[in-house]
Amino acid sequence: MKVTQFKTTALSLPVEPPRVSHADFAKVNPVVLELMTADGLSAHGIAHAYNDRHVSVLKGCLDALAEVMIGQDVFRGAEAWQKLWNASFRIGRQGFGISALSAVDMALWNLRAKALNLPLSRLLGGYRDEAPVYASHSLWRDWPIDRLQHDAASLAGKGFRAMKMRMGDKPLEVELERLKAVREAVGPAVKLMVDIRGDWTVTDSIRMGRRMEEYDLYWLEDPVPIHDLDGLAEIARALDVAVVVGEDVSTTYGFHRLLEKKAADSVMIDVAVVGGITEWLRVATLAYARNLQVVSHLHEEVSCHLVAAVPNGHMVEYLPFWHQLYTEPPAVTNGVLRIPDRPGLGFELDQQAMARYRM
Ligand SMILES: [Mg+2]
Known part of the structure; x- marks a missing residue:
């Protein structure tokens, strides 16, 4: 063919x-x-x-x-x-x-x-037929505290069991207040992550990572820029909370360097940055060899198949930028995305x- x-x-x-x-x-x-x-x-x-x-x-x-x-x-x-x-x-x-x-x-x-x-997830490995997701489409940097609390509670009410806030542009004490406010809004059962987009120093990241443990932080994402692999390794070594990086890393070569440096506790792979599904699977295997889980970045209509395909697939990022392009877009129920029982991606263009x- x-x-x-x-x-x-x-x-x-x-x-x-x-x-x-x-x-x-x-x-x-x-x-x-x-x-x-x-x-x-x-x-x-x-x-x-x-x-x-x-x-x-x-x-x-x-x-x-x-x-x-x-x-x-x-x-x-x-x-x-x-x-x-x-x-x-x-x-x-x-x-x-x-x-x-x-x-x-x-x-x-x-x-x-x-x-x-075949549904793509089954062709790629078929480890399971669903994937847990985390909400990543809210709790932005420019949300005031009352909106953070309202939106976090609303996501939890819709069944999301994990969600991510953005941070990195405010004084550190203010960021802690915002995390505290969101934890209070969702209660103890929801997993909370923060994404810094590389805007902190190594020193700030270690100090903040320790203080954020009080609010049961689930992972700290991209605390310093991705080119600082030594800095990331230092942070990962110092903190109990998981350091998650990788969304800007391309190819198995890039991830090989990152993993050799022990610069991540868990690896985030973007299927559109890494080199497609072929490279996503290769990187997931590199991580598997080190007993590390992988999470996806964007593209949930593709990523759900990948996370469901491999045994170390952890969670799918839910950030529906272009759901309106699909006749039946990915749907989340109780924090889980079920893989459609349709051939290929199973999401057809409208x-x-x-x-x-x-x-
Ligand atoms: Mg990120």
């Missing part, structure tokens, strides 16, 4: 509610890749940018790499990945270059699972929604 055609579509979706962030975060811009075969099968993968001005760069990378797949045997996955890797040499192996490669790899896996009439958001 060979790839005969492809189509890429750049979209512009509003972020609701709008918020302050590192990135120019007024929009989310998925580029959807659809791969087609001669027998009429088609399947998609997704990459994304965060503003309208960047999306043409991403689409260019995706067009260039998808072109390489014309004539590719869908069931020669390792060969396909290596061709994409070779072709990416000048396009770039981080940023949009690896996002584009990841989207092509996603679409190929989606095609394979559809051709075999062509009317695609037309509405097309750039």
Whole structure:
């Protein structure tokens, strides 16, 4: 079964509610890749940018790499990945270059699972048919305390058993007050995580990590920038609370370095940053060899299959940026996402929604 055609579509979706962030975060811009075969099968993968001005760069990378797949045997996955890797040499192996490669790899896996009439999670390993999720779509840095408390209680009321706050831009005492307020709002049973996005120093991270244990912090994410692997290792060594990093790390090579340094207690893998499903699984195996769990980053419609496929899959990040693109988007019940019993990803594109958001 060979790839005969492809189509890429750049979209512009509003972020609701709008918020302050590192990135120019007024929009989310998925580029959807659809791969087609001669027998009429088609399947998609997704990459994304965060503003309208960047999306043409991403689409260019995706067009260039998808072109390489014309004539590719869908069931020669390792060969396909290596061709994409070779072709990416000048396009770039981080940023949009690896996002584009990841989207092509996603679409190929989606095609394979559809051709075999299997849910993707079962083709990839089939460890279980559901994945626990944590709420990551609220509790932002710019929320005032009363809104943090209201939204945290509301998420718990909807059945989320784990949720994540963002921190890193306020005085440390203020951040502690905010964590305390959220813990009070949700009670003791909910897992609480905080994501610093690399904005603290090693010293602050260790001091804060210890003080946050009082509020039963479940994990501390990206306390310092990802390039500071020695700093991350020092923090992980000093703290009892789990240090979770990896969302900005690409390829098994990147994760190999991170794990060699013992820079994480648990690994976060973004399927659109690491190099697609092929690399996600390789990194999950590297982590498995060290008895570490893996959590996903974004893309819950793909990530739920990955976390469900492997024995060390821990949790799926729930951050529904583009649910409106699917006819039946991923649904969470009692903090768990059930893998759809449909072929491939099991989430099909809503062509009317695609037309509405097309750039
Ligand atoms: Mg993060």
